[in-house]
Structures are given as structure tokens and as C-alpha cells.
Amino acid sequence: MSTAISTQNLTKIYEGALRGQDVHALNELSLDVEEGEIFGYLGPNGSGKTTTIKMLLGLIFPTQGTIKIFGNSAISSAAVKKNIGYLPEGAYYPDFLRGEEILSYYGKLYGLRGSDLKKRIDATMDMVGMQHARKRLLRGYSKGMRQRIGLAQALISDPKLLILDEPTTGLDPIARKEIRDILLRLREEGKTLLISSHELLEVELMSNRVGILYNGTLQTIGSVDELLVKREMTVSVDGIDDGIASELSSRGITVEDRTGGRATLRIGSTLSIYDAIELCKSKSLELNSVAPRRETLEELFVRVIGAAEADRR
Amino acid sequence: MNAISSFFRGPYYIALYTYREGIRRKMLIGFLVLSLLVIFGSSFISSFLDPSAETDIDLKLIKDICVAAISIFGVLITVYISASVVPNEIENKVIYTVLSKPVGRMQYLLGKFMGAQLIIIVNLLLMGGLFFMALYLRQGIMPTLLLWSILLTYFEFLIVSAFTFAISCAATTSLVPIMGGLFVYITGNLTEYLKDVENRASQTTEWLDMIIGKVATGLYAVLPNLQNFSLKTQIVNGQPNDPLLDVFIPSLLLYGSIYGLAGFLCAYVIFWRKEV
Numbered sequence: 001m002s003t004a005i006s007t008q009n010l011t012k013i014y015e016g017a018l019r020g021q022d023v024h025a026l027n028e029l030s031l032d033v034e035e036g037e038i039f040g041y042l043g044p045n046g047s048g049k050t051t052t053i054k055m056l057l058g059l060i061f062p063t064q065g066t067i068k069i070f071g072n073s074a075i076s077s078a079a080v081k082k083n084i085g086y087l088p089e090g091a092y093y094p095d096f097l098r099g100e101e102i103l104s105y106y107g108k109l110y111g112l113r114g115s116d117l118k119k120r121i122d123a124t125m126d127m128v129g130m131q132h133a134r135k136r137l138l139r140g141y142s143k144g145m146r147q148r149i150g151l152a153q154a155l156i157s158d159p160k161l162l163i164l165d166e167p168t169t170g171l172d173p174i175a176r177k178e179i180r181d182i183l184l185r186l187r188e189e190g191k192t193l194l195i196s197s198h199e200l201l202e203v204e205l206m207s208n209r210v211g212i213l214y215n216g217t218l219q220t221i222g223s224v225d226e227l228l229v230k231r232e233m234t235v236s237v238d239g240i241d242d243g244i245a246s247e248l249s250s251r252g253i254t255v256e257d258r259t260g261g262r263a264t265l266r267i268g269s270t271l272s273i274y275d276a277i278e279l280c281k282s283k284s285l286e287l288n289s290v291a292p293r294r295e296t297l298e299e300l301f302v303r304v305i306g307a308a309e310a311d312r313r
Numbered sequence: 314m315n316a317i318s319s320f321f322r323g324p325y326y327i328a329l330y331t332y333r334e335g336i337r338r339k340m341l342i343g344f345l346v347l348s349l350l351v352i353f354g355s356s357f358i359s360s361f362l363d364p365s366a367e368t369d370i371d372l373k374l375i376k377d378i379c380v381a382a383i384s385i386f387g388v389l390i391t392v393y394i395s396a397s398v399v400p401n402e403i404e405n406k407v408i409y410t411v412l413s414k415p416v417g418r419m420q421y422l423l424g425k426f427m428g429a430q431l432i433i434i435v436n437l438l439l440m441g442g443l444f445f446m447a448l449y450l451r452q453g454i455m456p457t458l459l460l461w462s463i464l465l466t467y468f469e470f471l472i473v474s475a476f477t478f479a480i481s482c483a484a485t486t487s488l489v490p491i492m493g494g495l496f497v498y499i500t501g502n503l504t505e506y507l508k509d510v511e512n513r514a515s516q517t518t519e520w521l522d523m524i525i526g527k528v529a530t531g532l533y534a535v536l537p538n539l540q541n542f543s544l545k546t547q548i549v550n551g552q553p554n555d556p557l558l559d560v561f562i563p564s565l566l567l568y569g570s571i572y573g574l575a576g577f578l579c580a581y582v583i584f585w586r587k588e589v
């Protein structure tokens with residue numbers, strides 16, 4: 001498998017008017033995105049995700065470092081760009097055009113014409129579920145419909161690499177699920193996807209690998225399965241009360257999801273699972289299940305960012 | 314041949330898009346409607362009043378108003394559209410989706426510039442066409458002089474447009490380039506005065522005057538002389554089908570094209586590494 005995107009020591013400093021006002025938006029990012037994977041690019045607001053993406057597309061220029069796309073470092077050349085579809089963050093699409101006219105415009109910029117173009121417009125409209133509204137003016141589109149058209153313009157040339165900056169922002173849960181399914185299908189077709197997002201659950205469900213950026217520095221990178229280790233056990237019990245709950249807490253057990261006498265206990269690293277079960281028995285709690293628990297991406301994210309923040313201070 | 318046609322395909326689509334987007338601007342429509350009202354009002358309405366009482370003075374006045382209306386509204390449209398096609402697209406981020414396609418920055422600029430020219434030409438033809446009809450209906454003579462004037466006015470606007478466009482590539486909003494464009498237009502029409510300044514400065518030995526003189530000489534050499542493109546005196550005073558006096562059209566068109574190209578190249582130099 002070869003590398004779709006590869007950056008070496010990629011650094012971006014936005015120069016301010018005065019010396020002290022420079023913004024170090026990205027520091028020495030070395031990142032490889034492999035062909036055929038969905039890479040989740042995460043980080044809090046202002047951590048440098050959009051900055052990275054704009055450099056990949058040649059919209060802004062690195063202060064330092066190199067970028068290769070499909071092994072080619074001439075990233076602004078037409079030969080490279082024709083393989084890339086890009087959905088910008090919060091972009092606007094021309095109001096006065098019809099859905100299909102927009103796709104036709106962007107398709108032509110990719111060099112598509114005639115029946116090829118028609119076929120691609122049809123296929124992408126189908127894919128993003130906008131066939132019914134393709135003849136309507138964008139002025140009358142809802143936010144979600146605009147986002148879909150945005151996705152469609154990124155897909156119009158059937159590119160090998162998709163770079164999507166917050167593709168599901170502003171969409172309802174059903175639409176999100178639909179978009180997620182589209183993206184997964186694209187991966188099955190062998191496409192590479194770089195997706196920046198704040199929707200951690202979504203990223204966890206889709207991505208092969210994730211990278212977490214904080215303050216311009218890559219904190220963690222790895223496959224979802226590696227990063228989200230199954231390091232905790234959970235025990236769900238019946239018959240708990242406030243007294244027992246506070247006692248369990250003092251022993252290093254986290255009581256979660258309590259509804260009446262029912263609760264889930266998360267057994268931390270201070271206690272072995274056998275000890276925890278002993279303890280439950282001694283409190284005459286009824287055991288419902290014992291299961292390993294995988295850390296969620298959200299928890300990983302909070303942990304990584306928390307550690308990075310503490311480091312910074 | 315194939316390489317050339319594929320190079321221009323992107324700019325062609327971008328120009329068409331720019332045109333379609335541009336002609337919808339309210340400000341532009343406003344300028345156009347106003348100018349048409351002025352031309353229509355001054356020439357047609359007066360002809361309905363009392364054609365028999367018409368004097369030469371009336372006709373002169375009307376021509377004067379119409380020529381002025383075309384240059385004023387024409388330059389406003391030119392400056393406004395040239396100043397805004399690029400900054401507008403940066404502001405609404407459409408530029409991200411366009412520049413991320415296999416479209417080079419030169420092609421992008423060329424498309425935008427051509428689109429702006431299309432808008433300027435269409436507006437000029439509308440204004441000039443109305444004036445043309447008014448003159449023709451009134452005097453029954455083909456106003457051929459006016460056709461030359463429209464052609465030359467376009468090349469004057471091309472110069473103003475190219476420099477406004479260059480300034481707009483350095484700016485993030487269209488306000489600064491609009492001011493800049495008007496400045497180019499105004500100083501370009503005042504270059505004869507620079508010659509005056511130069512002459513007067515050469516008569517003294519005061520160092521400040523000499524510096525002013527040098528600056529004036531420099532500006533005179535660099536700035537386009539837009540007065541060259543004006544046939545106003547001839548149109549207002551002569552007959553509409555008089556032959557052209559004192560102007561050599563090909564050299565003026567070349568002059569306009571060279572300045573236009575220079576302005577466009579400045580735009581490219583500014584834009585090719587611009588962060589958007």
C-alpha cells in the first residue's frame with residue numbers, strides 16, 4: 001500500500017503585523033495518510049486542522065517543510081489536483097445557480113465535458129441524495145442541502161483522494177448517518193479520505209486511523225484499535241444505594257448511569273476485577289454483567305488534550 | 314494547439330461564471346439603470362417636447378450630458394466590478410473550491426479578468442447603444458463617430474480595469490481597490506497637468522521644486538494618459554458622422570492593450586503566492 005499524503009516537518013507561521021503577533025499555527029507536522037484509509041484528523045478549535053488542509057491544497061504556503069501527494073511534490077500542478085476532491089470548511093456555494101449547474105461548473109473545471117459530465121452529475125446527485133432538488137436554485141436550499149452539494153462538488157470528478165473539512169457540521173442525525181455511509185462506501189471503492197471533524201463518535205465509527213492535534217502539534221497518531229485499548233472492565237449491578245455508591249467510589253470504582261438501584265461500575269486500574277466482584281458480593285449487589293470496556297474516542301481525546309494542556313503550563 | 318485550447322478552457326468557464334455572477338450585483342444594476350435613465354431622459358424626452366424649437370445649443374447640451382454619463386457610470390461600473398470579482402470570491406470562500414480544482418492561479422486570474430471585461434463591455438454597449446439610437450433617431454445621420462468613441466472608451470476602461478484588478482489582488486475587501494481605481498482614472502485624465510508641473514519646475518532652481526518636477530516627470534512617464542481616448546470635444550461640437558480628427562486608432566488600441574497587459578501582469582505577480 002502506498003502513501004496518499006505525506007508531510008515532513010510541515011510548519012506554518014502566520015505573520016502578524018508586529019513581531020510578537022505571529023501565530024504558530026502548525027509545528028513540524030510529519031504525517032502519512034495511506035491509500036485506501038479514512039484518516040480522522042482531530043483537534044480542538046484553532047489547533048491547526050484547517051491550516052494543514054489548506055496547505056495540502058496549495059491555498060496557503062508552508063513556512064517550512066514538504067508535502068507530497070501520491071508521491072508528487074508539485075502539489076499545485078493540475079496532474080495532482082485532478083485526483084483531489086476538497087470540501088472546505090463552512091464554504092458558500094453560489095446562490096444564483098441551480099444545484100446541477102454548480103456541479104457542472106466544477107466538473108468542467110476538472111476537465112469533464114459532454115456525456116461524461118452528465119453521467120458524473122447524475123451519479124453524484126444520486127450519491128448525496130439530491131436528485132430531487134437538482135433543478136432548484138441554491139437560494140432555496142437548506143443548510144444540509146448545501147452541505148450535500150458541497151460534498152457532491154468534491155466528488156464530481158470521482159477523485160482518488162478526498163479532503164473533507166468538517167463534512168457533517170450542521171447536519172441532522174439522519175443526514176449524518178447518510179453521509180457517513182457515503183464516506184464508508186467511498187473507502188470500499190478504494191478512495192483515501194482525510195476528514196477533519198469535531199464529531200468524535202462519528203470519526204470513531206469510520207476511521208482506520210486518527211491523529212490528534214493540539215496547538216499546532218500532533219499529540220497522538222495511530223489506528224483506532226490500537227489507541228482505544230480495552231483497559232477497563234465494567235460491571236453492571238442491581239441493588240445499589242447512596243451509601244454503597246459512595247463507598248465504592250472511595251475504593252476507586254466509578255459509578256455510572258445510575259437509575260434507581262441499577263448502575264454500571266467502571267473498575268479502574270487500582271482494583272482487580274476479582275476484588276471488585278468480591279466487593280460487590282460483600283455489599284449483596286446483584287451482578288447483571290461483567291464486560292471489558294473500550295475507551296471511547298472522546299475519552300481519549302479529552303485525556304490527550306488534557307495532558308497536552310497540562311504540559312503547556 | 315491542443316495545449317493552448319486546454320489552457321484556456323478553465324479561464325473560459327470561470328469567465329462565464331464571473332459574468333453570470335457579476336451582472337446580478339445590485340450596485341451594478343443600479344449604475345446601469347441610472348445611466349440609461351440619464352441618457353434616455355436627456356435625449357428622448359427633449360425630442361418629444363418641441364422638436365421645432367430645437368437649437369444647436371440643445372443638441373450640444375444633450376450630447377455633453379450623454380457623453381459624461383457614459384464615462385462616469387461606465388467608469389463606476391468598471392472600477393466596481395474590477396475591484397470586487399476577486400475579493401468577493403475570497404470573502405465568500407468560493408475561491409477555495411475553484412483553486413483546489415486543476416486550475417492554475419494564472420488561469421484563475423485570467424478567467425476572473427475576462428469575466429469582468431465581459432461585464433464592462435456589455436454595459437458599455439447598452440449605454441452606448443442607447444445613445445447611438447437617440448442620436449440617430451434625432452438627426453437621421455449614422456453617428457459613426459460615436460462607434461469609434463465607444464471602442465476607445467472601452468480601451469480606456471481596460472486600463473483602469475487592469476490596474477484596479479491588480480490592486481484588488483492585494484486587498485481583502487473591495488473598498489481599497491475601488492479608491493485605487495478611481496485614483497487611476499482621475500490621475501490618468503490629469504496627466505496633461507503633470508506636464509505643466511514639470512515645465513514650471515524646470516524654470517526654478519529651488520530643490521523642492523526640482524524634486525516635485527522630477528516626480529511629475531516620473532508620473533507622466535508611467536501613468537497612462539487617458540485623455541487620449543476621449544473624443545468628447547469632437548462628438549459634442551462636430552457632426553455625428555464627421556471623420557476622426559487627430560487620432561490614430563491602431564496606436565491607441567495598442568497603447569491600451571499594453572497598459573492593460575501590464576496591469577494584468579502586476580495582478581499575477583501579486584496573486585501567484587497570495588494566501589487565500
Ligand SMILES: Nc1ncnc2c1ncn2[C@@H]1O[C@H](COP(=O)(O)OP(=O)(O)OP(=O)(O)O)[C@@H](O)[C@H]1O
Nearest residue numbers: 014023025043044045046047048049050051052089
Ligand atoms: N489567515 C490567518 N491569519 C492569522 N492566523 C490564522 C489565520 N488562519 C488561521 N489562523 C490561526 O491559526 C490557528 C489554527 O487555525 P485553524 O483554522 O487551522 O484551526 P482549526 O483546527 O481548523 O480550528 P477549527 O476547529 O475551529 O476549525 C488559529 O490560532 C488561528 O487563529
Ligand SMILES: [Mg+2]
Nearest residue numbers: 049050051089
Ligand atoms: Mg478548521
